[in-house]
Amino acid sequence: MINILLVEDNEMNKDMLSRRLSRRGFNVLTADNGQEAIDRAKASIPDIILMDMDLPVKDGWTASQELKSNPSTLSIPIIALTAHAMSGDRQKALSFGCNDYETKPIEFQRLLAKISELTA
Amino acid sequence: MVKDPLNQLIESLSDCRSLLADQLPVGNVELQDDFSAFCKALDFFIQLKQHNTSTQHSSNSNRQFKHDMRNAIGLVNGYIELILEQANDSAWTTTLSNTHQHCQNYLRKMLNRSDQSTPSEPSLHCENSAKAGQTDRPKKNSGTILVVDDDPNNCELLERYLHKDGHQIICAYSGEQALALLNDTSKEDKHQRSIDLILLDLIMPELDGLAVLKQLKKNPATRAIPVVIISGQHDTEGVVGCISAGADDYLFKPFDPTLLRARLNAGLERKRWHDKERQYRHELEINQRFIRQIFGRYLSDEIVASLLENPQGLELGGSRRTVTVLMSDIRGFTPLCETLPPEKTVALLNTYLRKLSEIILQYGGTIDEIQGDAILAIFGAPLSHSDDCDRAVACAIDMQNIIPMINQENAQCGLPAIQMGIAVNTGEVIVGNIGSEKRSKYAIVGHPVNLTARIETLAGAGEILISQASKKALLSEVTVVRQFSSQPKGISESVTIYQIAAMKGRYTCQLFEEDTESQP
Numbered sequence: 001m002i003n004i005l006l007v008e009d010n011e012m013n014k015d016m017l018s019r020r021l022s023r024r025g026f027n028v029l030t031a032d033n034g035q036e037a038i039d040r041a042k043a044s045i046p047d048i049i050l051m052d053m054d055l056p057v058k059d060g061w062t063a064s065q066e067l068k069s070n071p072s073t074l075s076i077p078i079i080a081l082t083a084h085a086m087s088g089d090r091q092k093a094l095s096f097g098c099n100d101y102e103t104k105p106i107e108f109q110r111l112l113a114k115i116s117e118l119t120a
Numbered sequence: 121m122v123k124d125p126l127n128q129l130i131e132s133l134s135d136c137r138s139l140l141a142d143q144l145p146v147g148n149v150e151l152q153d154d155f156s157a158f159c160k161a162l163d164f165f166i167q168l169k170q171h172n173t174s175t176q177h178s179s180n181s182n183r184q185f186k187h188d189m190r191n192a193i194g195l196v197n198g199y200i201e202l203i204l205e206q207a208n209d210s211a212w213t214t215t216l217s218n219t220h221q222h223c224q225n226y227l228r229k230m231l232n233r234s235d236q237s238t239p240s241e242p243s244l245h246c247e248n249s250a251k252a253g254q255t256d257r258p259k260k261n262s263g264t265i266l267v268v269d270d271d272p273n274n275c276e277l278l279e280r281y282l283h284k285d286g287h288q289i290i291c292a293y294s295g296e297q298a299l300a301l302l303n304d305t306s307k308e309d310k311h312q313r314s315i316d317l318i319l320l321d322l323i324m325p326e327l328d329g330l331a332v333l334k335q336l337k338k339n340p341a342t343r344a345i346p347v348v349i350i351s352g353q354h355d356t357e358g359v360v361g362c363i364s365a366g367a368d369d370y371l372f373k374p375f376d377p378t379l380l381r382a383r384l385n386a387g388l389e390r391k392r393w394h395d396k397e398r399q400y401r402h403e404l405e406i407n408q409r410f411i412r413q414i415f416g417r418y419l420s421d422e423i424v425a426s427l428l429e430n431p432q433g434l435e436l437g438g439s440r441r442t443v444t445v446l447m448s449d450i451r452g453f454t455p456l457c458e459t460l461p462p463e464k465t466v467a468l469l470n471t472y473l474r475k476l477s478e479i480i481l482q483y484g485g486t487i488d489e490i491q492g493d494a495i496l497a498i499f500g501a502p503l504s505h506s507d508d509c510d511r512a513v514a515c516a517i518d519m520q521n522i523i524p525m526i527n528q529e530n531a532q533c534g535l536p537a538i539q540m541g542i543a544v545n546t547g548e549v550i551v552g553n554i555g556s557e558k559r560s561k562y563a564i565v566g567h568p569v570n571l572t573a574r575i576e577t578l579a580g581a582g583e584i585l586i587s588q589a590s591k592k593a594l595l596s597e598v599t600v601v602r603q604f605s606s607q608p609k610g611i612s613e614s615v616t617i618y619q620i621a622a623m624k625g626r627y628t629c630q631l632f633e634e635d636t637e638s639q640p
Binding site for chain 2: 010012013015016017019020023083090103104105106107108110
């Protein structure tokens, strides 16, 4: 079973996405902020991380960068979830070490395709 | 009074909620749970809307509101999709699908508008473009599309639309970038594979759409790529300019997705035909070049051209016709081989065969076979001429005359001198493609061929012997040096053989006086 770490501070967004992902047979772990994401990633080494970028305590950019510079977590693929309005986010996400990005509101089928591509 | 589209959406969502509350199977705990999450998200959305209506806002907070609103609708939409996935054609499926469509369209409109600088939101028109929202599109007509727009939002929006249809999208954020990308043929990156269509924004800083278009049409490598111009709503003049500069089509912003799709597909179809045509032409060229190269070694250009025009000439099977056969052989070749290392033998043969082949082809002969030092050439097949025999004799004289030159060349490379005998005979043979489909050979079969071979063994160094049949077939007069009768091995009747030294007429030529230097 593929373990997904979903990092999202918005409760409803988190609920909706984790529901949909678990319905598709993924095992979903969650984290509310960047720091928690790092801690959980280190502790459970998920197969993939879906990370919102706009997070409290430590934002998604910083968290991604830290995960990608830590030997134990650098191989975990990260899909950045960014707000569509910020058009530079795509480049930014990639430059911060994320493997892919998806804009919100999320197009679920495309997200699934990206997950399966990155966890293949 | 026209209803606010956002209120319309909320109304449709609320209706949907009532319907689901009524009809969802009570026993399905999972579905019920999803439904209550949907209700929560919907409440949040409604609250957000109400909160916004009751407050005055700056443009900054407006942007934030749009962001929140998009998120809220996306959320509700996500739950609807989740419920729909479990629907199995229930009574409420259609209503839910319609509401889902409604959400999708609204989101799309929002995304479309959010790239405009004046935030006159949210007076959106939610037209009925339900078809545009379909997620499952046939992918067979997909292509690689280059989107050129200085506004990354527009690029991303187009990417969303087009991605759904299975297209590969490459974005360029300026005219310069687009041209650099198209001109960079050195990179064999898989993302940089051939571009099938270009969506080009007309208004861009620095290099604008028209300038890019002109560059594209100037370059033979990019000329054939269809270009669809994207322009502001009322810029008809700009569009006209682009079309006369070679643009294939245009689209006004904001796009109607159905129209976008239609125009793209038309453009891609054109490109596909163009590519196909180019490919065919390329394949044809390769084939012709191949045929010329392969047959050109054995057939004269004239014959190759005739075969290319009439490929049925290559069918298996033979035809009976009168031809003149020429055979030549190096005298004492076998003992020569014994004294020479194989590399030198090959070098010797190559010079010899190259020079002689040239002469044979020059006289319209067909080289039917080369075996070691022996050459079998035919005159009169696949194409026949009235003076085939004359050609063969003239050819034989020229062949003999070139030998001293070959020897001179060989001497420079430390190779020994050679001498050759030639026989010419005329008669009726079967010529054609003999063999199987996989391996066949343009060959001649018949008694005259065997007789030629026999006569050839009688020819001494530097001699040309022709049979009586050939002498009869000649149109021109030849100088006979010697005439004798012989009964060659395996031949029942004796034949008259002529050793000739010169010929008059069209191909007037004669054997050179024997060069004493070339004597061993």
